[in-house]
Amino acid sequence: MKLPYLPNHDESSFFDFVSTHHPGLTPGGHGVVPADRWAQPESARSGGPMAVPHATTVLAIKYQQGVVIAGDRRATEGFQIADRRIEKVFKIDEFSAMAIAGAAGPCIEMARLFQTELEHYEKLEGMQLSCEGKANKLGQMVKANLPMVFHGLVVMPLYVGYDLKRAEGRIFKYDLAGGRYEESDYHAIGSGGKDARNTMREYFQKNLSEPDALKLALTALYNAADDDVGTGGPDLVRGIYPTAKFVTAQGIADVADDRIRSVYDSMIAVRRSRET
């Protein structure tokens, strides 16, 4: 029966609940202005990127115990730097994380919505969704965002989860239409994604140890920052470094800033010695 004064909905999905009852709260925003009436900024009309902050390179690599997921800290707005300290890697629940590339605002909103979605399901049903179930749900959310893509607000997630049943880490990538594809070893997305993938292709091995996987992830981000203006490298002056998380059977663990810093210190020392 319907309960007055309390939200009623038949399914266990929070995303379906807000899209039905509070459409303004979803990133897909079913209440958006039609494309032809959208007052587009000058840059968007001339075919350039729309003037909202864009988050850039993020990547994930499988290793012995699970998956490492990492991202740089730069957000760009056209040729300007919008933010130097943006976080692109989000803990979603105890066993999964997601990293984002695309329009920063809707991306962060989608991560928050996805966090709520999984917690909501777990509380209503009394159990967690399977790793595959979580990945599929995220695909549906990306698909719902399709109308916004035509306004230039692209949201591109990279999802990693530890599958407790299979006892392995898994990586999922998406396309704009919500298509979901599983990657077997590693993947990177965003403006510097291709550069990061090149590095990972060169040095990736199966069953990497944790320090090696972290080093590879950070090297790939460094190389991406080297070749791509949208990707931020380590900022030695301000002490801003990329962020990374390990997703394993023990849950999610943030990699400490000091540890990332020491990896970069030794990497930079090696590169500097090559120049002299």
Place this chain on the structure above:
Amino acid sequence: MPMPYYVSPEQVMQDKAEYAKKGIAKGRSSIAMEYADGILLTADNPSASLHKVSEIYDCIAFAGAGKYSEFENLRKAGIRHADLKGFMYSREDVTGRSLANGYSQSLGTIFSQELKPLEVEILVVQVGVNGQPNEMYRISFDGSIIDERNFAVIGGKSDAVQTVLKEKSSGQAPSLETALSRCVSALEQTANFKLPPEGLEVAVLERHRVGRKFRRLPVADIRLLLSV
């Protein structure tokens, strides 16, 4: 001309209340009790999968007694209410008071307007963090809401359980072990039989946990706590 059939509003309400009370009286009891590090929820529940106690949000838990389908529906609506608020505003803006008010409004409206009242009694408890006190609300089938201290009881023999607990309670918040054994013995005394750890559903809201503070205690933990 036939006269319309008249029943006084007092009579209608009385009949409805009696009907709801009868439904609730058939069920077993659940207890929420404050202990040193949070709130303990204990339910006499032989089923391991059909829960009477559940998590609502970071600091908020729910317990229901009476008709399962009806309090389950209320539980789900409560989670939706809390998650929506937390998503729309922020996690710290989700409060037990607002949820308890929502439940009270809803139950009150159903009681006065629907033919059949809900045969439920529910508890909304919130563990206080950063020096805030705990909050415990007991909400009845007619929407009446009671702010409880130290412990709160719902279900079939709630009055009897309450009397037993009142005798035992001291001013100080007990340790988890003491609180659990008090709850279990109160439930046993009123049920008149021994409750095995498998027949109990126990959960806690732990004040010092980071993030979501609700935790179910597995049978092994219950046995261990009761053996102390």
